[in-house]
Amino acid sequence: MNEKAYYGQYGGQFVSESLMNTLDEIDKAFEEAIRDPEFIKEYHYYLKQYVGRETPLYLAERLSKKYGTKIYLKREDLNHTGAHKINNVIGQILLAKRMGKKKIIAETGAGQHGVATATGCALFDMECTVFMGKEDVKRQALNVMRMEMLGAKVVSVESGSNTLKDATNEAIRTWAKTAEDTFYIIGSAIGPYPYPKMVKEFQAVISREAKKQHMEAEGKLPDVVMACVGGGSNSIGMFADFIDEPEVELIGIEAAGKGVDTEEHAASMSKGKPGVLHGTRSYLLQDEDGNIKLAHSISAGLDYPGVGPEHAYLHDTGRAKYVPITDSEAMDALMELTQTEGIIPAIESAHAVAYAFKKAKEMTPDQSMIICLSGRGDKDVNTISDYLAGKGYLN
Amino acid sequence: MNRIESHLKKLKDNNEKAFITYITAGLPDMDITAGIIKAQEKTDIIELGIPFSDPIADGPVIQQASYEAILNGATLNKTFELMKKLRAEGVDKPIVFMLYYNTIAGCGTDKFVKRCREAGVDGLIVPDLPYEEQGELKEALKGDDTTILIQLVSPISGDRIPMILKDARGFVYCVSSMGVTGQAADFHKEVMDYLTYVKEQSDIPVMMGFGIRTAQDVKPMKDIIDGAIVGSHFITLMKESGYDLKVAGQYSYEFKEQLNRL
Secondary structure (H helix, E strand, C coil): CCHHHEECCEECCCCCHHHHHHHHHHHHHHHHHCCCHHHHHHHHHHHHHHHCCCCCEEECHHHHHHHCCEEEEEEHHHCHHHECHHHHHHHHHHHHHHCCCCEEEEEECCCHHHHHHHHHHHHHCCEEEEEEEHHHHHHCHHHHHHHHHCCCEEEEECCCCCCHHHHHHHHHHHHHHHCCCEEEECCCCCCCCCHHHHHHHHHCHHHHHHHHHHHHHHCCCCCEEEEEECCCHHHHHHHHHHCCCCCCEEEEEEEEECCCCCCCCCCHHHHCEEEEECCEEEEECECCCCCECCCCCCCHHHCCCECCHHHHHHHHHCCEEEEEEEHHHHHHHHHHHHHHHCCCECHHHHHHHHHHHHHHCCCCCCCEEEEEECEECHHHHHHHHHHHCCCCCCC | CCHHHHHHHHHHHCCCCEEEEEEECCCCCHHHHHHHHHHCCCCCEEEEECCCCCCCCCCHHHHHHHHHHHHCCCCHHHHHHHHHHHHHCCCCCCEEEECCHHHHHHHCHHHHHHHHHHHCCCEEECCCCCHHHCHHHHHHHCCCCCCEECEEECCCCHHHHHHHHCCCCCCEEEECCCCCCCCCCCCCHHHHHHHHHHHHHCCCCEEEECCCCCHHHHHHHCCCCCEEEECHHHHHHHHHCCCCHHHHHHHHHHHHHHHCCC
16 A cells, blocks of 8 residues: 555545556656746746736625625636646646656546647647537537637547546546547546646745735634535645644535435435546445446536545544535525625635535624635526526426 | 466366456446356456556557546556455456555555465466566565466567566466557468477466467467467457357367467
8 A cells, every 4th residue: 555645544546557667757846846946836827917817806785784704705616727637737737847748638528628628728739638428518519619629629529427536537538548648638637646646746836925915904714615626626736735723714616416315416425435437446426336426516626526536535534524405506606706896706606605605604703714616607698598598407 | 376377277188278367347237247257167267357547558449448447446456356246256257456556555565466376366467567676566465376466578578588487476477469459460480480489488388379360360379378368359359249258168168278289
């Protein structure tokens, strides 16, 4: 057992033997890179000049007034490509470049990570292949077009449930055959070690900025920090710099779909049990035979049957709390944020907003919270319009 | 002595190579699976794949087989029942489970191992459980030879190979192409060097798997390897023949014959 690959009993490297040397090479290159001032300088250069960081920590005035506590929004929706995903892509693609890889592969569900990866590949002149479930290709046609415009090849995956988990399976299979010249950019805080660590490292910029910004605005740490959790990339980035600040309450918001007591949700920590998928041990939605169940959420980005291993660990140790929010609660919060602050959030991020409204009721006017607004809602307008028209939703 | 190990010793004494096939349990149902196992008189070892929802180490043929088997109601429980039935009927052939780690974890490692021993499962191949993650399973397998863990190595395992082979049991499963089952066999020099290296390092028989269709496919390395494994091609053969047991028997007979006349 490789101790450093674990977060308590979670994590590890559950991949085929043919990937073990590859993971070891990535681990070494990554550890070297993050200690190399030149690498870090380049990473921050692109985050500033290309992505548009730092993103604002915005005090949502009307909401704060309405709920009687200070509500800050960390505006990851203002990043280039519309979400936090690009932070990690820039980091991993610079690492791929440093390792001499010329080809990039990625998996995508809603298409956000795929678009961010295709963007990075256009910028750094890499050959890009994105694996996407056949069902997602159909329902996210606009993002497929964006990726193709950016020069990526989008592979429609037809196996199993034809969604994100199957696209991830196919990306891992392709990687196992092509690892010599190909780098796999995982977008979520999942996968075999060192991926969960890399994703956290490259998303930690969210909390580093937010902590400093909050300190400047309030002269203290926030009382509560919250973010939505699918695989858990924006949330681990939002938590990273606060994990060792015990007075800051950390809350992750899972997608409860139509309710955690139905069969249609994506609440892997509320309702799942530990198991192994996509190279890591963590909480999973699974049946009694260990087969993975389909997740359901109105938000494609949270529609995943597992969660990153560090979240599983933070859950078990009690350092972070994970709570479910249903589709309809998220949609109500999305509309409320849109109409009170003029910000249309991604449906993923709206889950965090929904819980924030609940949480605010037990807080005081001199307390404050930070919500990670992980992405903007432009990509969701079709889903939102179908939902508002009462047609249910595509996901 | 473990059933796989005693059978392979017999083959070695007779200067014979081993022929191993893979089928997915419950494809198209458990009765036909039993029939396919029994029909292959000349096959030395059967790999029985336990269908899993997310088979990341398998190519399209086995993925599809796994998916169909699950839709047809295949489960781990039913596979254990099949094993017990076969053993009760006197089927003495070594049978190895090929399965993903979550199937074991879902059952609970200790309980799973106990059930394997009771059902006469001779070995386990777990393609997503590399050496570093095998501790818990090895601990559970300790102290009883009935069920053993089979090790896999790949062409890019390189300096990991001596470590993996140190306490390996039964046989070594060599992946011939890079990583995923069912890819076209590509027997270039590197593959020959790799097999030679594994053979040099190994105290136990070395089997080559992934991408083999006929005995002729392994002719170039006949002096290195101790046997051949056919997976995807055998499943395709079964499906295309409408699960004709005669076809299974014939294939087993011909492959084994040719394998020993290469």
